[in-house]
Amino acid sequence: MSFQNPVFIPGPTNMPESLRKAVDMPTLDHRSPLFGQILHPALDGVKKVLKSETAKIFIFPSTGTGGWETALTNTLSSGDKILAARNGMFSHRWIDMCQRHGLDVQVVETPWGAGLPADKYEEILKADTNHEIKVVLATHNETATGVRSDIGAVRKALDSAGHPAMLFVDGVSSIASMDFRMDEWGVDVAVTGSQKGFMLPAGLAIVGFSPKAMDALETATLPRTFFDVRDMGKGYANNAYPYTPAVGLLNGLNEACRMLLDEGLENVFARHHRIAEGVRQAVSAWGLELCAVSPDVQSDTVSAIRTPEGFNATDIVTHAANKYGVAFGVGLGEVAGKVFRIGHLGSLTDVMTLSGLATAEMVMVDLGLDIKLGSGVAAAQEYYRNNAV
Amino acid sequence: MSFQNPVFIPGPTNMPESLRKAVDMPTLDHRSPLFGQILHPALDGVKKVLKSETAKIFIFPSTGTGGWETALTNTLSSGDKILAARNGMFSHRWIDMCQRHGLDVQVVETPWGAGLPADKYEEILKADTNHEIKVVLATHNETATGVRSDIGAVRKALDSAGHPAMLFVDGVSSIASMDFRMDEWGVDVAVTGSQKGFMLPAGLAIVGFSPKAMDALETATLPRTFFDVRDMGKGYANNAYPYTPAVGLLNGLNEACRMLLDEGLENVFARHHRIAEGVRQAVSAWGLELCAVSPDVQSDTVSAIRTPEGFNATDIVTHAANKYGVAFGVGLGEVAGKVFRIGHLGSLTDVMTLSGLATAEMVMVDLGLDIKLGSGVAAAQEYYRNNAV
Amino acid sequence: MSFQNPVFIPGPTNMPESLRKAVDMPTLDHRSPLFGQILHPALDGVKKVLKSETAKIFIFPSTGTGGWETALTNTLSSGDKILAARNGMFSHRWIDMCQRHGLDVQVVETPWGAGLPADKYEEILKADTNHEIKVVLATHNETATGVRSDIGAVRKALDSAGHPAMLFVDGVSSIASMDFRMDEWGVDVAVTGSQKGFMLPAGLAIVGFSPKAMDALETATLPRTFFDVRDMGKGYANNAYPYTPAVGLLNGLNEACRMLLDEGLENVFARHHRIAEGVRQAVSAWGLELCAVSPDVQSDTVSAIRTPEGFNATDIVTHAANKYGVAFGVGLGEVAGKVFRIGHLGSLTDVMTLSGLATAEMVMVDLGLDIKLGSGVAAAQEYYRNNAV
Amino acid sequence: MSFQNPVFIPGPTNMPESLRKAVDMPTLDHRSPLFGQILHPALDGVKKVLKSETAKIFIFPSTGTGGWETALTNTLSSGDKILAARNGMFSHRWIDMCQRHGLDVQVVETPWGAGLPADKYEEILKADTNHEIKVVLATHNETATGVRSDIGAVRKALDSAGHPAMLFVDGVSSIASMDFRMDEWGVDVAVTGSQKGFMLPAGLAIVGFSPKAMDALETATLPRTFFDVRDMGKGYANNAYPYTPAVGLLNGLNEACRMLLDEGLENVFARHHRIAEGVRQAVSAWGLELCAVSPDVQSDTVSAIRTPEGFNATDIVTHAANKYGVAFGVGLGEVAGKVFRIGHLGSLTDVMTLSGLATAEMVMVDLGLDIKLGSGVAAAQEYYRNNAV
Structure with missing residues (x-):
């Protein structure tokens, strides 16, 4: 009976039937023109999803x-200077990666639950009169806390400071689910994966490089081979990869882009917002709080929900899996045990979401929390029926 | 986004991943021993599901x-006498078929919502002192009204009357979901399909013939070729069919039997009962009534729910499909427009069921019925969380 | 390692990836408009494949x-008169079915390997001045002998005799693989299935009824319910079936028609002819004979190949399956043990066919026949490389 | 009609039905115990395939x-010394990667077509009395030239020299197809992927680390995060990954190991040898030469076939794809245009192989080479029929 309930983890998401079928394809010669007929539309599709005219797309x-x-x-x-804020587990890990590669990261510690501090960034950038900072990192959506930051504001901070640093954005749990504007926001490298907004299995790193980032290839000396975008780009011109590509996933990505663009990106974002808002109505009806400190930073792809003091939020996840066969997300790092997460991105409907909320209610009541069965569901129902398309 | 919500029609049911994969198989030579390795275990599995030691199974x-x-x-x-009760659309259709094949049916008109009238059967059988009645028809579960009849009581009626008529049971929407005892109840022909309790696509007629029914083959003169069980049985001995078999569906049936027997038939029945009872709790919380006239005839595979006078119940089904992408069943025949049906058989979980109930609530509120959002869900939640395995 | 070799049985055929995926679909409400979006294009597609403007299509x-x-x-x-020729196992079975349904069949015994005797038909029809013969049966392609008959000639026989009998054609192993012209040939009922030219799993009976055949519905009194085309037709108007349809197969049929019509029917027929001709070149290189008595009746979908006197042709099929995992067809009925059959219809390529020929050669040499390894393959290669598209 | 012919590229290979189904799975919570039930058996299975008792397996x-x-x-x-031989494109690329990561590679230039020069290695290692060489690289099977080297001999070279350098082996196109003995040969790191002997889609890097290689983790200072085996190993203990795992591929790997171990590794190797030998018989019948300079280095997974002087071997690959829909491999690097390659690893049968050989013959004749149609096929048939299991 497993596999019948939808998952409510913040990715990998539930997959549409058509994407599973696109991924599950027979072997095809990846050095033949047939492969180019998959690769190039996939690259073009990603570019449109990123809202970019000028980015080069690379898929690993x-x-x-x-x-x-x-x-x-x-x-x-090695030794290059980076500016980054730590406001959750995923921003933390990217910072950690920088340090392991010998980069010098100036970390702005930020409350877990808050968005990126654009004003603080601006201050630091203005003070960096020698322009030693080479890159500003920004996690668009902190999957750990359910916090979406304002990337446009980070761009403004750079511009106000007249600072030439590049802007790298982790859009793993935002791109293709929430509005992302690579060109308008002056993003130099955008990073995502296949298993979130693209509704595919995990297995692809998807990046977009701005012309400025492409220029940086020439001077960068960190060692790289597998992830070298020059080798990758050279291959694309010949419908080829520097090594064996994941053809099925690329075929799925091609189809995913077609699905998203057919629905219309703004409709996709509106759908994610509607579903998320129903979840938030339920949380509110339960008398619980989000980890996100204010409405303007609430994520439309994942909600991290604080449980009462003294209660181990991780028990919700374990109990839901064991008793009801439903997967939610645990709290990570600083908020481990304090929050549980409901992922609501990708291939999800209002109806599926209601089953997740109903399950969360049963679990919380089972575990002794003072929640009224049906209360969150009713709040979400009211919202969904009034806001259905 | 279609195909993501479960269906709540009373069959075809939602299909488990593993059965879809078993059905979707490459072409195999159906005249080779490989085919026998699929066919014979499938026949044996069906026999166990029917709880029979002596039946011959035939699959068309x-x-x-x-x-x-x-x-x-x-x-x-032609001209043989049949005894049957009409208490819903499916019993009606079987009677109609008898008449189209020139059989002489004595019909006991029975309220739609009531079970088969075993006492009335007994009376008629006792009166048939010449034993002209050759067969008694019994629809185990009336899919149109959500009514399960007592087949054991029909058997007792035959026995009390000392009548030699054969007992033919339509178990299409009961077998593999609710208790069915071919041998104990003295069923002579049991009929079902692939798309209900076996959780497969439609495409197989599955029948079990008792030794007595097998004897009747010799004297029966109604014309038949495609459905001739003698040809079919002859083939089986050589791992063959009288024509091309649906190999994939048979492979799926084999796997379905394995799944059902691994779970344990009594557990399967208990699961269907639990899920159905949650639905009934919700119906009660909504202040609505089932079409089934009393608890002893309530079906564990489908609930037909009466809507208030003056309301067109079919609107619920249309609206649910159009606005929420969820499929319920309409009322048929005498109860068209008066009931809507929630199918709850096959591959279903408590969690999936809650999403169906939540949808039904939104739909009914949308259409102006006086239903409190979350009320039925809460009743079902309370039942499910207290009765989870 | 099973399932990796193509099958060379005369149906079910090898299936294209895209059709398997079309068939393997999640459960959909077959009483919803969604179903109509599958059903009606499938019916239209079949009509085009039959080359008919006026036929009603029914799919069971x-x-x-x-x-x-x-x-x-x-x-x-009952008692209606039928004219039919018996020139193989499948024409034999249709005659047998007639007799089992109480029809009075005038059988023209015809050598197995010969085509339908249109001249003999004409003679009999002319003699039937009272027009007692209601239907002429014609097996377009005798799958048992690899013989294609001339249906146009049968039509001419009817016309020359000025006889009003209807013409029923079994096109199971011809339609969608070899030219079939329902309207031009005045076919009144055309019969086929899903598992041959349509390249799908078995499970659909596909029939086309001419206006004249539709008129006959009113007077026909043979009992029928499951196969009643009036019930079926009534449902179609409402996107419905009189019982549960095989939705996945219909979806596959829809897609199969699209594939066939996209390729172009004449191209499909030419492809079958090319592949068949390669097989015939190989047979000739082996020094063997076809069962088909003359080139004009050689089938493009299956070749029945005579083996030398005293050799049991069935051993080829058994040995090929056991040692090489390849499925060929055995001889049936009168030609059992005298021929083995290579099916070459449906989703097949020149390259796949060569592997079948190569296997047949190994098998025949293993079994002691005087065949030169590579000889048939070389003949087919020469043909294929000179006739590739 | 595409996807019907098998591919004959040296990986990704043709995939068995059951592995495609294992890979194509619904989303599962990769932080749940369910994931551990996939991961750990997969790790154990790989270990058995590597014939190691002590290796740690990591899968990226x-x-x-x-x-x-x-x-x-x-x-x-950075700056560590490596010993490597360049005898083909893949050994070349690994050397190039070393250099890009700042390693100091002593390259032994070796003819393309020859195996690794164990004697030369021994000489160099003996001369390295300070033990500056940290690692010896060895490409077990050069996919570019169809050359299998003797890893046992390389181990002996190290032992004879009494040299403590680690031995890293690229077994991408050998492991799970040809004998590989991690422990017996003292391999310190074994590298492979999912898309060759494991018969899965590309997307997994599979490595085994000996205890000695594990010790080296502590002192290695090359920057790494994504590929850090310490993070990876830490996660495994908790059924987890440092990032999102490719769950479906891991499920497929688990199933692939089960298939391989059920068949028996020695049987798998024997099957590859048999199929390869048939190809070599065909090459010989064509009067062509392998790139591999001597029988002892002929690969059982890929044959690189030299074409006559003045002929562009790449045309074979292009023509085969365009005219016959069959994929062979082109020559790479030094042997570009001089060889074409037939991959014969993974999920392949004798029968499928014959179709590849037949195609190659047609192509060569089409392109004017002096090849007799059927000649190579006949040679392979003779071999296969005498050596079938």
Whole structure:
């Protein structure tokens, strides 16, 4: 009976039937023109999803973490200075990666639950009159805390400071689910993966490089081979890869882009917002709080929900899995045990979401929390029925 | 986004991943021993599911309706007398089929919502002192009204009357979901299909013939070729079919039997009962009534729910499909417009069921019925969390 | 390692990836408009494949044998007179079915290996001045002997005789692989299945009824319910079936028609001819004879190959399966043990065919026949390389 | 009609039905115990396939190239000395990767077509009395030239020299197809991928680390994060990954190991040898030569076939794809245009192989080479029929 309930983890998401079928393809010669007929539309599709006219897209058989490494190793040299804020587990890990590659990270510690401190960035950038900072890192959506930051504001901070640093954005859990504007926001490297907004299995690191980031390839001396975008780009011209590509996933990505663009990106974002808002209505009806400190930073792809003091939020996840066969996300790092997470991105409907909320209610009541069965569901129902398309 | 919500029609049911994969198989030579390795375990599995030691199982590329025709044409001759009760659309259709094949049916009109009238059967059988009645038809579960009848009581009626008529049971929407005891109840022909309790796509008529029914083959003169069980049985001995078998579906049936027997039939029945009871708790919380007139005839595979006078119940089904992408069943025949149906059989979980109930609530509120959002869900949640395995 | 070799049985055929995926679909409400979006294009597609403007198409969850029964029971009454020739196992079986349904068949015994005797038909029809013969049966392609008959000639026989009998054609192993012209040939009922030219799993009986055959529905009194085309037709108007349809197979059929029409029917026929001709070149290089008595009756979908006197041709099939995992067809009925069959219809390429020929050669040498390894392959290679598209 | 012919590239290979189904799975929570039930058996299975009792297995969402990088970055520091031979494109690329990561490679230039020069290695190692060489690289099977080297001999070279350098082996196109003995040969890091002997889609880098290689983790200072085996190993203990795993591929790997071990590794190797030998018989019958300079270095997974002077071997690959829809491999690097390659590893049968040989013959004749149609096929047939299991 497993596999019948939807998952409510913040990725990998539930997959549409058509994407599973696109991925599950027979072997095809990846050195033949047939492969080019998959690769190039996939690259074009990603570019449109990123809302970019000028980016070069590169796709590695890897994950978002490999995308982070691609961003760093192709553009930087040992000792280069980086500016980054730590407001959750994923921003923390990218910072850690920088340090392991010998980069010098100026970390702005930020409360877990808050967004990126654009004003603080501006201050630091203005003070960096020698322009030693080479890159500003920004995690668009902190999957650990359910916090979406304002990337446009980070761009403004750079511009106000007249600072030439590049802007690298982790959009793993935002791209293709929430509005992302690579060109308008002046993003130099955008990073994502296949298993979130693209609704595919994990296995692809997807990155977009701005012309400025492409220029940086020439001077960067961090060692790289697998993640070298020059080798990758050279191959694309000949419908080829520097090694064996994940053809099925690329075929799925091609189809995913078609699905997203057919629905219309703004409709996709509106759908994610509607579903997320229903979840938030339920959380509110339960008398619980989000980890996100204010409405303007609430994520439309994942909600991290604080449980009462003294209660181990991780028990919710374990109990839901064991008793009801439903997967939620645990709290990570600083908020481990304090929050549980409901992922609501990718291939999800209002109806599926209601089953997740109903399950969360049963679990919380089972575990002794003072929650009224049906209360969150009713709040979400009211929202969904009034806001259905 | 279609195909993501579960269906709540009373069959075809939601299909487990593993059964879809078992059905979707490459072409295999159906005249080779490989085919026998699929066919024979499938036949054995069905026999166990029917709780029979002595039945011969026959499987046609057809549907339950073809199973009805198989039962009649292999055992009867034009003008033969049949006893049957009409208490819903499916019993009606079987009666109609009898008449179209020139059989003489004595119909006991029975309220739609009531079970089969075993006492009335007994009375008629006792009066038939010449034993002209050759077959008693019994629809185990009336899919149209959500009514399960007591087949054991029908058997007792036959026995009390000392009547030698055969007992043919339509178990299409009961077998493999609710208790069915072919041998204990003295069922002579049991009929079902692939798309209900076996959780497969439609496409197989599955019948079990008792030794007595097998004897009747010799004297029956109704014309038959496609549905002739003698041809079918002859083939089986050589791992063959009289024509091309639906190999993939048979492979799926084999796997379905394995799944059901691994879970344990009593556990399967208990699961269906639990899920159904949650639905009934919700119906009660909504202040609505089932079509089934009393608890002892409530079906564990489908609930037909009466809506208030003056309300067109079919609107619920249309609205649910159009606005929420969820499929319920309409009322049929006498109860068209008066009931809507929630199918809750096959591959379903408590969690999936809650999403169906939540949808039904939104729909009914959208259409102006006086239902409190979350009320039915809460009642079901309370039941499910207290009765989870 | 099974399932890796193509099959060379005369149906079910090898299936294209895209059709397997079309068939393997999640459960959909077959009473919803979504179903109509599958059903109606499938019906239209079949009509085009039959080259008919006026036929009504009906599709049953059944097989070609069920299609035969549909043809007979919907148009005829007990005792009606039928004209048919027996020139192989499948024409024999249709005649047998007629007899089992109480029809009076005038059988023209015809050598197995010869085509239908249109001249003999004409003679008999001319002699039937009272027009007692209601239907002429014609097996377009005798799958047992690899013989294709001239249906146009049968039509001419009817016309020359000025006889009003209907013409029923079994096109199970011809339609969608070899030219079939329902309207031009004045076919009244055309019968086929899903598992041959349509390259799908078995499970659909597909029939086309001419206006004249539709008129016959009103007077026919043979009992029928499952195969009643009136019930079926009534449902179609409402996107519905009289019982549960095989939705996945219909979806596959829709896609199969699209594939065939996209390739172009004449190209499909040319492809079958090319592949068949390669096989015939090989047979000739082996020094063997076809069962088909002359080139004009050689089938493009299956070749029945005579083996030398005293040799049991069935051993080839058994040995090929056991030692090489390749499926060929055995001889049936009169030619059992005298021929083995290579099916070459449906989703097949020149390259796949060569592997079948190479296997047949190894098998024949293993079994002591005087065949030169590579000889048939070389003949087919020469043909294929000179006739590739 | 595409996807019907098998591919004859030296990986990704043709995939068995059951592995495709294992890979194509619904989303599962990769932080749940369910994931551990996939991961750990997969790790254990790989260990058995490597014939190791002591190796730690790590599996990255990447490819063999990522496996090379994993080997180097986890065990070495900038400036470390490496010994390697260049005898083909893949050994060349691994050397290039070393250099890009700042390692100091002593390259033994070796003819393309020859095996690794164990004697030369021994000489160099003996001369390295200070033990500056940290690692010896060895490409077990040069996919570019169809050359299998003797890893046992390389181990003996190290032992004879009494040299403590580690031995890293690229087994991408050998492991799970040809005999590989990690422990017996004292391999310190073994590298492979999912898309060759494991018969899966590309997308996994699979590495085994000996205890000695594990010790080297502590001192290695090459920067690494994505490919850090310490993070990876830490996660495994908790059924987890340092980032999102490719769950479906891991499930497929688990199933692939089960298939291989059920068949028996020695049987798998024998099967590859048999199929390869048939190909070599064909090459010989054609009067052509292998790139591999002597029988002892002929690969059982890929044959690189030299074409006559003045002929562009790449035309064979292009023509085969365009005219016959069959994929062969082109020559790479030094042997580009001089050889074409037939991959014969993974999920392949004698029968499928014959179709590849038949195609190659047609192509060569089409292109004017002096080849007799059927000649190579006949030679392979003779071999296969005499050596079938």
